[in-house]
Amino acid sequence: MAQPGKAKFEVIEGGRTLERRAVLKDLYSKYGGSVYGRCQYLLRDKNQAEDAMQDVFAKAISSYSDFRVDSSPLNWLMKIATHHCLNVLRGQRSWRRAHERARQAQGDPPHGPHSLEIREAVRHLLSRFDLETQAAAIHYHVDEMTLEEVAAALKRSVPTIRKRLQHFAEESGQEWK
């Protein structure tokens, strides 16, 4: 059913830029820190993190219909940011080797890897796993999403995500809880 309304909106031809700026302002104030934080956490490089953050918000603007109808814009952004950064890392062929070299140069942390913050430990281990396991581990351990939430975000079943996280825990030498 349709109802005509007095509350009409004026058609703004060529007004898109101004509107886009208003949308960007809202995204900047609400989500900028969270998305940039995720990019920096994964990429560990300020310039790369800034580029990645811009790409993530560009995707939000370009897919505004999807973004807008998502029940949580933050979930949407963090999922896209995580995937984007993991792809950047995957694209860096020498990432794993560079990571290993850096770790060896620094030496193991004084009290072993278990004394690291969980989020640091997770990041430390990411390069050993496939992309989906990486994303699942980040959403579960860093975002502290439930298994069901991770499954929904990655469009997989709960048993599949549980299996991935078990694999992550086993390979990481952690006890599955």
Add this chain to the structure above:
Amino acid sequence: MEVTTVHPGELKLRRHRAGELQGTEAREVQRHVEACAHCRTRFKSFDQEQEQFEKEFSFDRFSAGVQRAVKSIEPTRARWIMPGIGLAAAVLVAIVVAPLLRPGPGGSGSRVKGGAGVVLRIGGGGAPQRLASAQAPEPLAPGERVRIGYQAGEHRYLVAVSIDQSGVVTELYSDRGSSLPIGSGDETRYLPESLEFTGNGLERVIVVLSNEPLDLAKVKQAAEMAYHAARGDLRQLPKLDVPGEQFHRLLFKP
């Protein structure tokens, strides 16, 4: 004060900070944060993170960077998506997906030979205005309204109706039980006022441009017959059996 003993997850706390949680969930998280020093500290750290972010990146720098990235995404998408689809995928798209996306044989395109066309402009919900897709159902957000624009071409009359999932046909634009007289021409003109679609699910908007006035009752009857012919599936609604050029758009109400 009674507080849930389980700490909210980090993402939930961030969503609360962004004002995304509603009702009971928002109140529970707020109560927890007020009573739990650990979560208060975490919550505060998100504020600090945002402050640090704003210190590091001015809005102008952020905006310019994102707009640059948008420009690099948009042409890339148009150029690469189709060549990237393999033969099998292309066949699958042609066989399985295309019929689902097709708005109906009655008129998909926004413009046809002869200069006539129709656009549905969506706005009023706080998001940027946009045009409804002619290829797929266009999702509407709560509060969004629709304005119908037309390029009359050589036509001199317009009538618009919509039909919802339960088969209810609603008159949108007509004049005393008949088509609305319009001026011919190629420029886009918008019909007065905007429309709010109530209820939820799919709704198909049908605009008929013609050279002679059409009887509204006959157009509504043709829409009902088309609905029955499609067995109530608005995605498969055939062309209405009325003279003139038809333009269909499918909306998805929240």
